[in-house]
Amino acid sequence: NAGVTQTPKFQVLKTGQSMTLQCAQDMNHEYMSWYRQDPGMGLRLIHYSVGAGITDQGEVPNGYNVSRSTTEDFPLRLLSAAPSQTSVYFCASKEWRLGSNYGYTFGSGTRLTVV
Amino acid sequence: LAKTTQPISMDSYEGQEVNITCSHNNIATNDYITWYQQFPSQGPRFIIQGYKTKVTNEVASLFIPADRKSSTLSLPRVSLSDTAVYYCLVGAYNTDKLIFGTGTRLQVFP
Numbered sequence: 279n280a281g282v283t284q285t286p287k288f289q290v291l292k293t294g295q296s297m298t299l300q301c302a303q304d305m306n307h308e309y310m311s312w313y314r315q316d317p318g319m320g321l322r323l324i325h326y327s328v329g330a331g332i333t334d335q336g337e338v339p340n341g342y343n344v345s346r347s348t349t350e351d352f353p354l355r356l357l358s359a360a361p362s363q364t365s366v367y368f369c370a371s372k373e374w375r376l377g378s379n380y381g382y383t384f385g386s387g388t389r390l391t392v393v
Numbered sequence: 394l395a396k397t398t399q400p401i402s403m404d405s406y407e408g409q410e411v412n413i414t415c416s417h418n419n420i421a422t423n424d425y426i427t428w429y430q431q432f433p434s435q436g437p438r439f440i441i442q443g444y445k446t447k448v449t450n451e452v453a454s455l456f457i458p459a460d461r462k463s464s465t466l467s468l469p470r471v472s473l474s475d476t477a478v479y480y481c482l483v484g485a486y487n488t489d490k491l492i493f494g495t496g497t498r499l500q501v502f503p
Binding site: 320 | 495
């Protein structure tokens, strides 16, 4: 049971490049989400999904796309990277059964630098 | 969504009890209070959640007064490994949107 796995751990992009941040979980969690954390700040929600085929926007969705074709995977796509997207990105998953709440399980993050 | 206010930083020594207070004056009737812990270069980790009075688990205790406008996370006998940022969040029980503030940076000294 690996929990939430994010790849890559580090990435440097040039402005205008595109890339996909990968997130996979092996806990059969229905809910998955992406957050970004800027230096000295709390995390901000980018996109989330409550199940395969269902996605919705969070607080800061512009410049990012997501899709959820399977329960296990929730990739985050940067369409045209900008320096303002330099941040640490965290993926999280959560069980979604009524009455359960063990909190969110976060991955270890992807540190992205856009130059 | 209710906003939370926490101290920016706190210092403590090993073996002491640490209490971190969070203010949430606009908490809604169906909101719960949840605390997360984040170590450097790691994602946040769920610590504890409560609605009212007192909740205790193997890691911490959460005290919530009757008016629920504040809450206190209590860490008994902290160690160096408790050095981390602690976030207080307020939201629905099984919310799909966690709202993080800037948290409280706890530094534990030997």
